[in-house]
Structures are given as C-alpha cells and as structure tokens.
Amino acid sequence: MGFTFGLNFDIHLPAMKWYLYLSATLLLALTACTPTPQPRLKVLGETIIHHETVGGHDRYDTVTAVIPPFHFLDQLGHQVDTGTVSGKIYVVDFFFTHCPSICPKMKAELHKVYEKYGDKGVLILSHSIDPERDSVATLRKYAEKLNIDNSKWYLLTGEHDSLYAMADRYLAYAKEDKDSPGGFVHDGNFILVDQKRHIRGYYDGTTDEGTEKLMNDIELLLHEK
Amino acid sequence: MKSKVLRIVLIAVPLGCVVFFLYMTFFHSSYEHPGRYVYMDHCASCHGEKGEGIQQLVPPLADADMARAQFDSLPCWIQSGMNGPVVVNGRTYDQPMYPTTITDIEMTNLLNYLATEMVHTDRHYKSEMVEQMMRSCRR
Numbered sequence: 001m002g003f004t005f006g007l008n009f010d011i012h013l014p015a016m017k018w019y020l021y022l023s024a025t026l027l028l029a030l031t032a033c034t035p036t037p038q039p040r041l042k043v044l045g046e047t048i049i050h051h052e053t054v055g056g057h058d059r060y061d062t063v064t065a066v067i068p069p070f071h072f073l074d075q076l077g078h079q080v081d082t083g084t085v086s087g088k089i090y091v092v093d094f095f096f097t098h099c100p101s102i103c104p105k106m107k108a109e110l111h112k113v114y115e116k117y118g119d120k121g122v123l124i125l126s127h128s129i130d131p132e133r134d135s136v137a138t139l140r141k142y143a144e145k146l147n148i149d150n151s152k153w154y155l156l157t158g159e160h161d162s163l164y165a166m167a168d169r170y171l172a173y174a175k176e177d178k179d180s181p182g183g184f185v186h187d188g189n190f191i192l193v194d195q196k197r198h199i200r201g202y203y204d205g206t207t208d209e210g211t212e213k214l215m216n217d218i219e220l221l222l223h224e225k
Numbered sequence: 226m227k228s229k230v231l232r233i234v235l236i237a238v239p240l241g242c243v244v245f246f247l248y249m250t251f252f253h254s255s256y257e258h259p260g261r262y263v264y265m266d267h268c269a270s271c272h273g274e275k276g277e278g279i280q281q282l283v284p285p286l287a288d289a290d291m292a293r294a295q296f297d298s299l300p301c302w303i304q305s306g307m308n309g310p311v312v313v314n315g316r317t318y319d320q321p322m323y324p325t326t327i328t329d330i331e332m333t334n335l336l337n338y339l340a341t342e343m344v345h346t347d348r349h350y351k352s353e354m355v356e357q358m359m360r361s362c363r364r
Binding site: 098100102104107108111 | 269271319
C-alpha cells in the first residue's frame, strides 16, 4: 500500500498480554497487603506547656488545647453544654438570624452536612452573636424554617459575653460593628471539633468547596483510630 | 488491512473535530448572561446559585409563581427590601429581604436574566423603563 504505520500491534499483543496479567496480579496483591495510610487531622489551637519540678528536676509537658466547658440555651430553651457534645464530633459556626449577608448561604451549606451526617451522630452548634434579638423563640422559628431536627442541630443563645468569649475560644472572629450590614461582623468559617473537644479544622462555610472539604474531614474523624 | 485502518482514521478524525466543535459551541459555551454576575453578587447568597432558595427560610426564584405574577414589582422589592410573609409555590416564607443598592443598568441586566433563565417569563426590559420603575418606588 505504500503507507505503513510505525507499530504493528499484532506482533506484540501475545507478549503484552502476559505482561498485563502479571502486572495486574502484582498490583492487586500490593493493594491488598499494604494498608493505605490514613491522613490524620492535626489538633489546632495553642498548646499549653505544663511545668512542674519533680525531685529538683524541671519537667515540661505539652497539653493540647481543649474547648473549655460551656453552657447555652438551644431553640427549645433546653441547656446545651459540654455533656451534650461529650464523645461526639461537632461542627460550630457563628451567625445571627437578621444577617443579610453570608449567614443564609452558610446555613444552606451546613444543611448539606446535617443531611449527610446528622444521622451518624455528628452535631451542629450554631451560636448566635446577637442574643439581644435572637431569643429562644426567635431561634425556634428560625429552626422551623430550616426544617431541622432540634436534637441534631442546636441554635444557641445565652449571655452576650459568654457567646463572644466562646467565639474567642473557637478562634473565630465575631464583633459588633454598626457599619456592617446587619450590625455585626463575623467570619464565615465552619469549625470541626472532635470527640475530645479538640479543634481539628476550619472551613470556608460560604463555598461548596469548603463544605466538601469539611465533609471529607468528618469522614476521616469518624474512622479515626 | 492497513488501507482499512487509514480509511477509518481519515473519516474519524474530521468527524471527531466537527463533533468537538459543535459540543464546545452549544454545550460548553463560556457565555454568561450579564445579569448572572449581578445575581451572583447580590442574590445568590440567600436565593441560591440556581435560585433554589433555602428550605422554608428563603423562597426560591426558579419558576416562582409569585415572581412571575408580579414581575414588575421586582425592581422595588430588590431596591427597598421586603417584610412580612409571602406565599411562593404554595409555601409560606417569612424572613425579611434586605434592600440592595445596584445601578439602573445592573437592575436591567438582572431583571432580564431572571426573566429568561430563572423565573421564565417573556418580559424584557430596557434601562430607560427600569430607571423609571426604580424612581417610582424611591421614597
């Protein structure tokens, strides 16, 4: 024909076949034997260095940061405290019901997390930073509009100062600001906390990607150890 | 044998190019309605990127009967905000809608975007009309 291709596959095919079988078997054997190393989420927050003197010797111990005890009221007026989240993975965010900017989007994103992990024991704690307006009754109405289970997703209110102090402990940014839309500023982060109240991750709650990352990390935490 | 392969290649490659070209033109177009940008900046946070709304907190805009029936009221609602309960597609929503500051041109693009791609109505606006509509609701 005067036109030839550089390769003739017919010749090489039988030899290739054996090679393929061999490598496929090897690959299968390898994946079956070596456990894939699970990435472990770091514990975030400031570590405390504990110092004591034993028998004239200085001893230092690093203690990982833990979310301190707290107690707030949820949308039913029930107390939600350290006991509620004991041994549970939970997601934290800060919001206020009159928020005209990022909060609705954050709630829509959190709803995805709630739908996927609410039944797997993961709790959500949304703290209001406007307790003057966000009474238990207001939060209850808001919860009804969000169609959420009151025992899986808590909308929290309480003392103004303890809510803002809590934001500090979660390393979240929340401030009153008359020049901002709605009168408050806060970051749009979701915070992932593990069963021992260690912070394990921060996620942009205003984007689909941030939520995807959060759900990916929840999966890791659920299978940890 | 080889002429057969060659023939297949000679037919398949141009055909593939045509299919690829058509696909890129019709299904992978980077064209976006200018109103889409306004929507994403000012509306999507609550009403959702596809106008789906949020549960029973924020009403949807996609195929919303209320927006379709009262489309001419949209400029004033967007500009001045809304309060009190509304019924959209048979469900009641009661969350304040906050005022938004956008220019007449942005509003025109937004309305035309909503009309053609979200609410689905045959309305079409020019900026002079919208300017007048917006002035009529300024207090």
